[in-house]
Amino acid sequence: MTTDSTRDVRTDFPSGPLSGLRILDLGTFLAGPWALGILADQGAEVIKVEVPGTGDIVRYFGSERNGIGGLFHSINRGKKSIAVNVKDPRGLEIVRALARDCDVLLHNYRPGVAERLGLAYADIEKINPQIVYLHVTGFGEIGPYSHKRAYDAIIQAFSGYSMSMLNEQDEPANSYHIVADKVTALTASQAICTALLARERGAGGQEVRLSMADSCLQFLWVDAQGTVGFLEPGAIEKTMPMQRGLTPMKFKNGWAHVQPVSDAEFASYCRTFGIEIAEDPRLNSIAGRNQHPEEVQKVLDRIETMATEMNIDQAIAALEAGDVPCAKAQNMAELADHPQAKVMQSFVESNHPIAGRMREPRSAARFTGTPNISPRSSAELGRDTDEILEGLGMGDQVEALRADNVIQ
Template sequence: MAGPLSSLKVLDFSTLLPGPYATMLLADMGAEVLRVEAPDRMDLTRVMPPHDGGVSTAHGYLNRGKHSIALNLKEEANVERIKALVAEFDVVVEQFRPGVMDRLGIGYEVLRSINPRLIYCSITGYGQTGPYRDKAGHDINYLSLAGVSSHCGRAERGPPPMGIQIADVAGGSHHAVMGILAAVIHRQQSGEGQYVDISMTDAAFALNAMSGAACLAGGQEQRPESSLLNGGSFYDYYQTSDGRWLSVGSLEPQFSSRLCETLGLDEMKSFALSQNPEHQKTLKQAISGAIATRTLEQWRKVFANRDACVEPVLSIAEAAEHPQMQARDMVIMVDRGDGTAQRQIGFPIKFEKTACHAGWVGRTLGADNDDYL
């Protein structure tokens, strides 16, 4: 069955991670996505190691299910080709700095004069307005300016470099998809397209959620290891005897009671419910000492049938083999186009009526020039 977005056509001018991740989600949901790339300025994800079957794994994943054309947009004839294409498309996604698309002659005002129903989404680090609109940045910078890094990590060591690109993906990619689909609904009601301005810094700032609410309305600034959820309580990670880690999220009374019973810390059940920092510190030390006495595998067996919100910290390879991930089809095989398939992360949303399909791995540059041009 076709995905829920099978009627949507997307023209994608983005590169690297935020835009391609967003349009991959749209493609997985059935949209026809056409990437427009420069023939002489290769997207770095096309060559980024490691490689599988001669293709970058990053490119194979981020650009699955998409078509590709190669055009030098500094040539007037190619700009005219884009103008001809845009009349048939619903959405444009671009990730240049503000003003670049205008200078190329395919900015929002030009393209909407051709297609008034066009939804035009720009993803940038700082948005189209404000004093930082023209500055360069990366995920670590957006998280820093948005206040996210200030309350992550350990008090004595400062903020950690995150293992995933939070501002790029949870910020830019997901908010871009949300904005595009909201604009699609508006167009269905009004017949009008519109411009969607996505700032990865704005989106990262919005991710502060509870800590942001506490600061802005309650005047309470959160610092590392100062609150219930960022290391200020026994809600934390603990090292096992073999150097692995367990996550303990046993916040509610029924879970914390079960945790203490399992670890032989019955006398500390009241500490788990206490807001006294000294009680929490004492409980954390006790939990740490108890967990350090056994291996990760031993603890997995202990907690396997105890509903206590305690789980192992798995590597990505281990997570991919976990029965829960397998049951949810979160590891799939995607067609390479040569009779073989590549193992990839699956689509995380499950639709009852319109199942999603990953299509094929990222195509070679300009593979679809003949079909679209």
């Protein structure tokens, strides 16, 4: 993709809305690489640079088949893989040559590492002033925690996420999932596209700095801020309706979440279980329920007791008929077979050359004018090294570079 801000606007997008973009991925694990995996799903050409021998450590996490990890595949599907030792001057020159012709470069080195390698923004800007350069850190590039190691659970604790998950004993807890990394990845993908749009409007290239801590803070603050955001006295603490302590309801043969919020929903919820509250001012309005929580709890206890004797599918059908927000708790296999997921084509099947047939979610956003391409396979380590070097005019050096363990 040319970086001339005055170029004609493209009207053909044969391979997704981001076709023509070229991105260099120097990231590891999830926060950086999944951001670019999202963009690869949308048509961008993403070249993933990995360490010869081991590659990205995330290759070895999670479920796998024939040596292909499901986690790695989901993060890196559709990317090319080149294995290069960037600590060798010849390897560094390969990466710099790639950066010279890319629209975006992303890395999540700790502060100071890119500078020591010669891959800092100041270095890359000299050879490609139009590049969008994204640096993902744990806590930020400055400050007392800037060099502190950061993993998902650490960021959850630091950002307030763990304390926002207090259980009934007021003990903090972390999400079972790598939420800090994933929130950062989503924020990064949005930031990249914003910087590209700014470049398109004549702003030129720029460095974008993003920390996992800031990403999680922004994500969490909206509904977890409490009264902290009000700096003047007199703020009143109000719990978000039915959030803290909200747990699935047990039925005779399964579990479901039921979340009536409005007055009409709560009345219909009670009516489904044979309880009429229309004439009870303590229960028929949110104001009344806020003033009489003990009466609300009595009703909820009655409903939960009745639910244990009910068939979950019949109960869900009755709740849906009354327009009560509800959903059966499902595992991934059940979700893939659900009629709604099938109608939406939420899952697609592909053939991985090593792992075999695979099922995975399609890209969540659906573009009507520039459709995404179907998910492509993740690459085995160094699969595209030779092809990429050929494209750089270095095909005659491949044998020597491999013999010296500069590439794989």
